[in-house]
Amino acid sequence: MAQPFSELERAAVYRAIYERRDMRHFVPGPIDPGVLARLIDAAHHAPSVGFMQPWRMVRITRPALRDALHGVVERERLKTADAMGTRRDEFMRLKVEGMQQCAEVLVMALMDxxxxxxxxxxxxxxxxxxxxxxxxxxxxxxxxxxGLGMGWVSIFDPHDVSQLLQMPAGAKPVAILCLGHVEQFYEAPMLALEGWASRKPLSECVFENSWPAL
Incomplete structure (x- = not known):
């Protein structure tokens, strides 16, 4: 029978899960190349259906290209706000990305x-x-x-990002990832701290044998 990790190793895994945050605030400073390589390799070792490994990662190193991507996000942020109805002003007060402050920007895409x-x-x-x-x-x-923060930005038009990154037909960007040093991690998810939403209880998300009757 397979043996579990040691108690300390298990605690570290669960700590990473429970303390992971969608970060929007970063402090200056580059990421050590060895650390960045480990992070990218960790992503590449994810499970995939049929072992198809459909992820493609584009590291953005040109400042002008990062600025252009930020512009795409900002345009969609305004459109999203207009679609929020009565929550428009509340949404506009939220910090939804840290693209101009983070050390690294990666675009995660589906392959063609x-x-x-x-x-x-x-x-x-x-x-x-x-x-x-x-x-x-x-x-x-x-x-x-x-000890690095990461933020997942999904507010963008995939067509605009595809054009900027010269992606082939059939490929599709699904996330702009901001990586960098942070002064501290949020005590709870930022949207919970801002009062936007709260974590649902497990009873609303886990069922047994069938979907509960309405």
Missing amino acids: GRERHVFGRRTLPEMDLASVACAIQNLWLAARAE
């Missing part, structure tokens, strides 16, 4: 040619996206273990 992969996707083609999400989570937890 995914239709060739049928294993695990014949009836659930969205499993390619689920696999990329696993890679992002690996990166997030590894970053927390390294």
Whole structure:
């Protein structure tokens, strides 16, 4: 029978899970290249349906390109605010990204040619996206273990980002990831601290044998 990690090792894994935060506030300073390599390798070791490994990562190192990506996000932020109705002003007060302050910006994308992969996707083609999400989570937890913050930015038009990064037809950006040093991690998810939403109780998310009757 497989043996569990030691008590200290288990505690470290759970600590990374519970203390991971979607960070928006960063402090200056580059990320050590060795640490960055470990983080990217952690993402690359994520599980994927049919072992298709659909993630593609683009590291943004040109300041002008980072500025252009930030512009794409800002345009969508305003459109999202307009779609919020009565919560528009509340949304506009939120800090939704840290792209101009973080040390590194990575764009996580789905590869092109995914239709060739049928294993695990014949009836659930969205499993390619689920696999990329696993890679992002690996990166997030590894970053927390390294004492680095990471923020997931999803407020952008995929077509605009694809054009900026010269992605081939069929590829699709799904996340702009901000990585960097932080002064401290939020005590709770930022949107909970801001009163935007709260964590649902497990009783609303975990069922047994069937969906509960309304």
